[in-house]
Amino acid sequence: MRRKDNRGASFVMVIVAMAIVAILAVTILWIALANLQMKTTDEKNTDNFYSAEGVLDQICTGLEGDMSAAYTEGYSKVMQSYKTKGNAENNEANRQASFVNTYVAALKLRLADPGDAQGLTYSMDKIKGYVDSSLSKTDSSGKPVYPHAEVTSVSTPQLKTYKNRTVLEGIKVEYTDEKGYKSIIQTDISLAVPTMSFTASGGVPELFTYSLVGNTGLEIGNGAHNVNLGGNLYAGSDSTGMCVLIPNNTKLRVDNASYMIADGNLEVGNPNSNRAGTHNESTLSIDKQCQLWTKNINVNGANVSLEGTTYVSDDMTLKGRGSTVTLGKDENGKSTDGKYVGFGNSDISSAESSAIIINGRESTLDMSGIKELMLAGNTYINRSSMVKVNGSYKENKDVAMGESISVKGNQIAYLIPPECIGTDGDDAAAKSVYYKNPLSYSEDAEITSKGSDNQQYTVININVVSSKTGKPLSYYLSQYLSADEMKNTDNYIRKVYAPSNGSESDGLVYYYLNLPAKQASQYYEDYYNIDHSSADSKLQKYTAFYTKSIQVNDAASIYTSGDYSLYDGSNLSLLKGIVDGVEMDAQSIELKNTYTALRKRLITSYNSLPPTAETASLFTNIVHEDNLKKFTEHETGKKLEVTTNYTDKYNKDETYKAVVVDGDYTYPQSDSKENKNVRIIVATGNVTINADFTGTVIAGKKIFVNKQCTVLNCPQEIFKALLLKEITTGSQTMHLYDVFDDGADYLGGITKTAANGSGDADIDYSSLITYQNWKKN
Numbered sequence: 001m002r003r004k005d006n007r008g009a010s011f012v013m014v015i016v017a018m019a020i021v022a023i024l025a026v027t028i029l030w031i032a033l034a035n036l037q038m039k040t041t042d043e044k045n046t047d048n049f050y051s052a053e054g055v056l057d058q059i060c061t062g063l064e065g066d067m068s069a070a071y072t073e074g075y076s077k078v079m080q081s082y083k084t085k086g087n088a089e090n091n092e093a094n095r096q097a098s099f100v101n102t103y104v105a106a107l108k109l110r111l112a113d114p115g116d117a118q119g120l121t122y123s124m125d126k127i128k129g130y131v132d133s134s135l136s137k138t139d140s141s142g143k144p145v146y147p148h149a150e151v152t153s154v155s156t157p158q159l160k161t162y163k164n165r166t167v168l169e170g171i172k173v174e175y176t177d178e179k180g181y182k183s184i185i186q187t188d189i190s191l192a193v194p195t196m197s198f199t200a201s202g203g204v205p206e207l208f209t210y211s212l213v214g215n216t217g218l219e220i221g222n223g224a225h226n227v228n229l230g231g232n233l234y235a236g237s238d239s240t241g242m243c244v245l246i247p248n249n250t251k252l253r254v255d256n257a258s259y260m261i262a263d264g265n266l267e268v269g270n271p272n273s274n275r276a277g278t279h280n281e282s283t284l285s286i287d288k289q290c291q292l293w294t295k296n297i298n299v300n301g302a303n304v305s306l307e308g309t310t311y312v313s314d315d316m317t318l319k320g321r322g323s324t325v326t327l328g329k330d331e332n333g334k335s336t337d338g339k340y341v342g343f344g345n346s347d348i349s350s351a352e353s354s355a356i357i358i359n360g361r362e363s364t365l366d367m368s369g370i371k372e373l374m375l376a377g378n379t380y381i382n383r384s385s386m387v388k389v390n391g392s393y394k395e396n397k398d399v400a401m402g403e404s405i406s407v408k409g410n411q412i413a414y415l416i417p418p419e420c421i422g423t424d425g426d427d428a429a430a431k432s433v434y435y436k437n438p439l440s441y442s443e444d445a446e447i448t449s450k451g452s453d454n455q456q457y458t459v460i461n462i463n464v465v466s467s468k469t470g471k472p473l474s475y476y477l478s479q480y481l482s483a484d485e486m487k488n489t490d491n492y493i494r495k496v497y498a499p500s501n502g503s504e505s506d507g508l509v510y511y512y513l514n515l516p517a518k519q520a521s522q523y524y525e526d527y528y529n530i531d532h533s534s535a536d537s538k539l540q541k542y543t544a545f546y547t548k549s550i551q552v553n554d555a556a557s558i559y560t561s562g563d564y565s566l567y568d569g570s571n572l573s574l575l576k577g578i579v580d581g582v583e584m585d586a587q588s589i590e591l592k593n594t595y596t597a598l599r600k601r602l603i604t605s606y607n608s609l610p611p612t613a614e615t616a617s618l619f620t621n622i623v624h625e626d627n628l629k630k631f632t633e634h635e636t637g638k639k640l641e642v643t644t645n646y647t648d649k650y651n652k653d654e655t656y657k658a659v660v661v662d663g664d665y666t667y668p669q670s671d672s673k674e675n676k677n678v679r680i681i682v683a684t685g686n687v688t689i690n691a692d693f694t695g696t697v698i699a700g701k702k703i704f705v706n707k708q709c710t711v712l713n714c715p716q717e718i719f720k721a722l723l724l725k726e727i728t729t730g731s732q733t734m735h736l737y738d739v740f741d742d743g744a745d746y747l748g749g750i751t752k753t754a755a756n757g758s759g760d761a762d763i764d765y766s767s768l769i770t771y772q773n774w775k776k777n
Contacts, residue, residue, distance in 0.1 A: 051147065051175045051183070052174075052175035052776075053185065058131050059130045059151070059189070060189070060769050061130065066111060067191060067194075067765045067768065069106070070106035070110065071103060073103070074100070074106065074196075075196070104161050104166060111123065111126065111159055111166070111168065113157070113159075120159060121158060122157050124151070124152070127151060135175075147178055149174065151171070153169075153171060154169075155170055157171075164192060164193045165190050165192045166190075166191045167188055170188065185775070186774070186776075187775070190770045190771070190772055191768060191769055192768040192769075193768075194763045194765075207622060207698075209231065210232040210602065211230065211231030211232065211713045212711060213619075213696070213697065213699065214235050214236060214687075214703035215701060216237065217242060217264070218244045218245070220246055220704075220705045221707070224707055224709070225250055226251050226253075226708050227709060227710075229255070230257065230712040231696075231711065231712055232257050234618065235264075236599075236617065236618055237265070238264075238702065241295075242265050246302070248280040248282050249281045250282055250283075251281075252284050253285050254284075256287070257287075259293070260290055260292045261602070265294075265296040266284075266297045266298065268282055268284045268297070268299050269302035269323075270282075279301045279321045280320075281303070282302035283302065284304045285306075287330075288330065288338060294313070296316070298316075299316070299317065299319060299324075301319065301321050301322055301323055302323060305326045305329070305331070306338065307328065307329065308339075309338060309339040309341070312340075313343060313344045313354065314351055314352065315342070315353075317357045318359065318360050321362055322360075322363070323364070326369070328371070335553075337371040338370045339370060340367065340373050340374070341372075341591065342354025342356070343592060343595075344588070345377055345585055346377065347378075350384070353379075355377050355379040356405045356406075357405075358407045358550070361545065362548055363546060363547045365549070365551070366551050367552040367553065368551045369553065370552075370553055370556050371553065372558075373577070375405065375562075375564070376561055376585070376587075377404065378400060378403065378404055378521075378562040379404065379406040380399060380401060382398055383399060384398050387497040387498075389497050389505075394495075396496045400514055400515065401520060402519075402563055403521075403524060403564060406564075407542065407543050407550075412538060412542065413524055413531075414512050414520075415438075415510065415513075416437055416460065417437070417467065418432055418437045420461045421437055421439070421459070421460060422446070423458045423461040424458075425458060430461055433446075433447065433457060438508040438511070439508065440506075440507075440508060444509040462477060462486060468527050468530060469526035469530060470526060470530055474486065476519045480516060493512070493513065493514065494511075495511060496509070521562045524562075525563060528563075532572070539572060544567075547567055551568070557578070558577040559578050560576070562576075563576050564576075564577060593606035600616070600621055601613055601622065622698070622740060623698065624739055624741050624743070625684070628682065628739050631660050631729060632662040638662040638663055639660070639665070640660040641657055641658070644725055646721050656722060657674065657679065658678070659683075660739055662683075664701075665683040667697075676691065678695060681695070681696070682698045683698070686699060686703070687699040687703050688703075688706060689704065689705045692709045692712075694711075695714050695718075696713070722736055723743065724737070
């Protein structure tokens with residue numbers, strides 16, 4: 001009997017629905033899997049692509065080295081002819097052409113296939129050599145080991161040179177990873193010529209931003225009293241090493257200047273009259289926008305205020321009585337966030353190790369306004385001299401100390417403890433025969449040879465525990481000397497001979513400990529800790545004797561090679577500057593190079609110095625002396641004067657003069673307006689200034705300022721008008737700018753107001769490399 005209801009139909013529909021859902025699920029899973037596989041394949045291809053590009057990057061890195069070498073050849077060739085006298089073709093345009101031609105030829109020679117005499121193809125072996133060798137390995141059967149890179153050329157590896165670029169055509173890179181995925185890149189590589197300038201931005205100084213340029217220094221006379229300087233200053237050194245002398249009771253104020261360059265010792269206060277320890281009102285003050293670069297600053301019972309950034313290659317020393325140094329504060333006592341950088345970092349020469357030393361009485365060192373202090377060197381006890389002792393000469397040498405800021409009284413810490421000198425044995429229990437330091441000449445002779453009692457003493461016992469540090473000397477010596485080296489006392493002892501009343505047979509011998517900077521700091525810290533805990537602290541006593549206070553900004557960044565002392569008038573403290581992680585040596589090298597460039601050519605780029613510049617004086621480097629003599633040889637008194645009319649922005653007409661002298665010159669020659677309108681003075685001898693002056697003075701010897709006056713720079717357009725004046729010498733017509741090396745180049749750069757700090761040698765070679773006809777498979 002047939003049933004007429006629809007029972008069971010729902011079950012069929014459920015089965016059908018489930019089947020449909022299952023089909024959909026399988027379809028979705030299949031699509032997802034396919035998508036995943038596609039993504040994985042794409043990622044593999046992308047990784048392969050970037051790996052292939054990585055191989056190209058390696059090739060480009062190698063090419064950058066070739067470009068750098070070609071640059072060096074081009075630059076060197078230009079610099080070799082840079083100083084050629086009388087070469088009319090030695091101008092900026094010809095230098096540029098010479099550089100480009102030499103650069104392109106040198107680069108082509110480096111890249112060309114050695115077997116191609118015409119240099120039309122590049123060396124594939126050279127290109128392959130730039131790629132990591134691990135990418136070209138094969139197994140024992142000669143099959144590639146993956147990942148593997150193959151560098152070839154599409155066809156003939158053509159090397160083409162153009163006016164401003166070199167092109168390597170058809171480089172092909174095939175990269176296969178561990179799973180067999182391959183990526184191929186084809187491209188031409190274009191190497192552009194660097195843009196160079198040999199004018200003011202690199203090799204030519206901003207000479208006319210300088211008011212005074214004294215080849216052997218600047219000396220202010222006793223009657224000058226107050227001298228104000230606006231404009232840059234250069235002062236070379238004389239035979240004594242002095243570059244600037246500000247005598248007693250005289251003030252020099254430097255305003256509106258970018259640079260004060262002192263190639264020697266800057267003496268504030270007369271150094272001879274202050275040996276007795278007197279105070280005077282000699283003052284040097286430099287405003288916050290000016291950079292001071294000098295070798296030494298000697299403050300001889302005087303006042304010094306340095307508001308801006310100060311760079312010193314050796315030391316600042318406070319001498320005499322009442323010397324006061326203020327760093328990083330203006331005349332109202334407000335912080336200017338100045339910097340003091342002593343960049344001399346030698347550990348063997350006291351003349352090249354930067355520190356701050358207080359040798360005079362009642363001195364004040366205020367560094368509370370600075371934001372950064374760097375002292376890359378340590379102080380030294382200055383004992384260098386030759387002394388005649390009992391018929392033979394003995395050499396007294398400088399003694400290294402562990403501090404970067406030190407007071408003279410600290411020197412007692414480095415005297416060898418008396419219990420260590422002349423002991424009756426070499427063990428820790430041995431006793432000193434004299435128990436003192438210094439010894440007399442006769443006592444020194446007694447312990448350094450068999451004595452009158454026929455006993456051989458241990459001259460320096462490094463095993464005795466010192467009462468000054470709580471440790472034997474061997475504790476410090478063993479950190480850098482072997483056992484055999486410690487037996488030679490010359491490795492760590494300085495004997496200083498002090499004759500009595502000039503007698504060569506009677507005097508004292510001081511024994512000093514001489515350690516490397518790190519161990520000297522350790523030794524001094526141990527000495528300080530024991531001395532500081534004593535009720536009768538010698539260091540506290542001597543510090544109070546020599547100084548009123550030593551202050552520093554607590555928030556300043558302080559980087560020092562050694563320790564430094566602070567004193568608030570009653571309490572002495574010892575601190576250590578930041579050393580770890582600070583590249584003081586690298587900074588020191590860079591700053592030494594900048595100082596050399598400033599001293600030798602008034603530029604900041606050391607790489608732009610001509611090859612002969614370092615061994616010549618600044619005057620020789622900037623003045624064309626042959627042309628100067630041509631200009632003056634037939635003039636009365638060997639003095640050439642040229643004038644120009646100039647209309648200022650207020651439509652006021654004025655006549656200005658330039659003077660070129662083969663010899664000495666005094667300004668003004670008279671009180672007439674004409675003689676006071678001199679704006680350029682160039683003299684091979686001394687120049688004396690007896691009145692207010694506006695312009696630029698360049699002296700082959702020394703500049704003397706004998707009267708109270710103000711010296712300023714003048715509008716650059718006036719300089720330009722004077723430099724363009726024609727000068728006829730015989731049948732030859734020249735210009736005033738020809739009295740300077742590369743004088744014509746000053747006409748382009750003369751409107752700049754400060755020396756350009758950029759160096760043309762800082763080339764980003766990667767930016768000069770581009771790809772052409774690039775394809776990826």
